[in-house]
Amino acid sequence: MARVTLKASPDGLQKAKAALRHFASKIALADLAGLSRTTVQAFFAGKEISVESFRQICEALELPWEAISGIKTEALSISPTRVEQPLENKSDSADCDS
Structure with a gap:
C-alpha cells in the first residue's frame, strides 16, 4: 500500500521558516513535535x-x-451530486391516479 505524503508549498515553506524563528533550533522543534531531526x-x-x-x-x-x-480544503471534501437517470420505460412507472 502506498504511503500518503505531503510537502510544503513554496509559500507554506516561507511561513514555516518564519515560524521556526520562535524555536532555538530545528532540533527543538523536532523534540516538541515528537519527531526525528531528519524528518524536520x-x-x-x-x-x-x-x-x-x-x-x-x-x-x-x-x-x-x-x-x-x-x-485547498474544498478539494478535500467530497460533495454529493445528484445523478439523474433517464427513465427507459415510462410504462413501468406507477400511476398515481389509479
Missing part, C-alpha cells in the same frame, strides 16, 4: 513526509497544515 529537516527542505508528521510539525509551529501544504 526533510520538511524544511521541501521534501515529502508522512501526512501525520507534516501535521505534527505544523501544529508545533502553530500553523494550519492545509495552508502550509497548499491544499
Whole structure:
C-alpha cells in the first residue's frame, strides 16, 4: 500500500521558516513535535513526509497544515451530486391516479 505524503508549498515553506524563528533550533522543534531531526529537516527542505508528521510539525509551529501544504480544503471534501437517470420505460412507472 502506498504511503500518503505531503510537502510544503513554496509559500507554506516561507511561513514555516518564519515560524521556526520562535524555536532555538530545528532540533527543538523536532523534540516538541515528537519527531526525528531528519524528518524536520526533510520538511524544511521541501521534501515529502508522512501526512501525520507534516501535521505534527505544523501544529508545533502553530500553523494550519492545509495552508502550509497548499491544499485547498474544498478539494478535500467530497460533495454529493445528484445523478439523474433517464427513465427507459415510462410504462413501468406507477400511476398515481389509479
